[in-house]
Amino acid sequence: MVLRMMISSQDIRETLGGIESLSGQVDRLSDDDDLFDKGLCSFGSVQLMLALEERFNIEFPDHLLNRTSFATIRAIRSTVTTIVEPVDA
Amino acid sequence: MNALAQMSALAERIAADPAPGETIPPEPILAESRLPAPTFAERMRRVAQVAALHADAVDRDGRFPAEAVAALRAERLLGIQIPEALGGEGADMSRMAEVCFSLGQACAATGMVFAMHQIKVASLVTHGAESPWHRALMQRVAERQLLVASATTEGGIGGDLRNSLCAVEAEGDVFAFRKDATVISYGAHADVILATGRRHPEAASSDQVLVALTSDQFTLERTSRWDTLGMRGTCSDGFVLAARDVPVAQILPKPFAEIAAQSMLAASHLLWSSVWFGIASHALDRARTFVQAEARRRPGTVPPGALRLAEATSSLQAMKGTIQGGLRHYEEAQGSPAALGSIGFAIALNNVKTTASTMAVSIVQVALGIVGIAGYKNGTPFSLGRALRDVLSAPLMISNDRIHSNTANLLLVQKGGGTFLGA
Structure with a gap:
């Protein structure tokens, strides 16, 4: 049996709320806003990756550790989903 | 050939040899260089000669290396990176690194001007290809050799x-x-x-x-x-x-964050490091000449500086390998925004910068120790004052501490498992 967990935008937003460089902005972000344009810095993006790994008990493989995987709320949701919901064999 | 003719031929050969202090034609930074060597090497050599001739005056007066930059224009090296379709030569990063290395040996300031120019051109080439205005600018850079x-x-x-x-x-x-x-x-x-x-x-x-x-x-x-x-x-x-x-x-159509990550930081670290490698090589060339002269004066003994020379040569080789590895990594990642934007790539290129800048300073200092007072004094064939002062900028231009902090942050999420021979 494959463990299934639905990841919602809200889950991602809650995690983003803890990132200092985006503080106070999360409620105003759309799912497709570029987070780097909204002030997410290199340090903040690593803090975000760490917070997501902790929250969803996952580890991002190196090939997903790039700007595109974390550029928007939608992209993050998709990145996290590919790890917690691997395609059935 | 009679004895007189032999002597005259020998005298001509000696006259053709570079005197100490002149630029020695550079050896390629990449052993398996893909260059059609003679013409390109000749262009580089001519610029390096001009740069070496004026290097002390440029340094003493703190003035722009106008003669060397004019030579870069005359040899049409400012536009080499522009794609052929836009009037350039489509040179890759390794070829530009060769020029940086060659100029770094002759006049580090000229090398750095060339490097900084090509770093900006790299951003145009990588991120401006879709924009008609920037394509036209690239054409002008190639045609008029704009700086x-x-x-x-x-x-x-x-x-x-x-x-x-x-x-x-x-x-x-x-x-x-x-x-x-x-x-x-x-x-x-x-x-x-x-x-x-x-x-x-x-x-x-x-x-x-x-x-x-x-x-x-x-x-x-x-x-x-x-x-x-x-x-x-x-x-x-x-x-x-x-x-x-x-x-x-x-306005370039891509966000600067992408430009910085995908072309600018990598090009900076690689081309600057190639200039520093040129400075370190030049310093060690002087140290080697010094040790060899000592050895000739006292046959049967190994001069005291020889051991330090051996040690520094090993460092220079390691430095060269580090930069070559970075160039290969960069060129393999070309055309893949995911590879260029990856954390592993950023860490690898950060490390090229910190390693090369630290080693370059240490190599020049060891070279000065070998040469001694003749290197400390200006105006001798072994002077190393300018090389030492120039190379001390290496750990400071983007402070190594800032780069280490950035790497430290990235290492919090990087996973292991890299290969030995791959990137």
Whole structure:
């Protein structure tokens, strides 16, 4: 049996709320806003990756550790989903 | 051939050999260099000769290496990176690294000017290909051998590349721009300046774009003088850079964050490191000549400096391998934004910079120790004062501590499992 967990935008937003460089902005972000344009810095993006790994008990493989995987709320949701919901064999 | 003719031939050969202090034709930085060697090597050699001839005056007077840059133009090396379709030669990073290495041995300031110019051109080539205005600019760079400079540092921000205070103020199809740039290397001699600024006056400090301004559009008001320990010829004065009524088409279409990550940081670390490798090689060449002269004077003994020379040669080889590895990594990642934007790539390139800059300083210091007073004194065939002063800039231009902090942050999420022979 494959463990299934639905990841919602809200889950991602809650995690983003803890990132200092985006503080106070999360409620105003759309799912497709570029987070780097909204002030997410290199340090903040690593803090975000760490917070997501902790929250969803996952580890991002190196090939997903790039700007595109974390550029928007939608992209993050998709990145996290590919790890917690691997395609059935 | 009679004895007289033999002697005369020998005298000619000796006359043709470079005297100590002159530039020795550079060996390629990549052993398996793909260059059609003779013509390109010859062009590089001619520029390096001019650069070496004026290097001491450029350093002493803290002036722009005008003769060497004129030679770069005459040999059409400023446009080599531009794609062939736009009038350039489509040179890859390794080929430019060769030029940096060659110039670094002759006149480090000229090498650094060439490196900084090509770093800006790399951003145009990588991120401007889709923009008609920037394609036309690339054509002009190749055709007229324009010199491109950079305005990224700013009063109140310092060396933090990824934040700006100034902003593009657009009105209709044109924009105004004003930046208190604490450093614009060779700004007063530039035909084009690429400057960072916030996308619009309300944008976050990290929401930056890169704008291309031409010398008929911008004004420069000098605010500080570049009077430094070394690298004196880069003339990295401070200026207020201002332009009005600039077409918005001159803003590069990609966010600066992407430009910085995908072309600028990698090109900077690789080309700067190649200049430093040139300085270190030059210093060690002098040390080797010194040790060999000692050995000839006292046959049957190994001069005391020989051991240090052996040690430093091993460091130089390691430094070369590090830069070559970085060049290969970069060229393998070309065309893949995912590879260029990956954390592993950023860490690898950061490490090239910190390793090369640290080793370069140490190698020049060891070379000075071998040569002794003859190296400490100016105006001898073994002088190393300029090389030492120049190379001391290496760990400071983007401070190694800043780079280590950045790497430390990235290492919090990087996973292991790399291969030995792959990237």
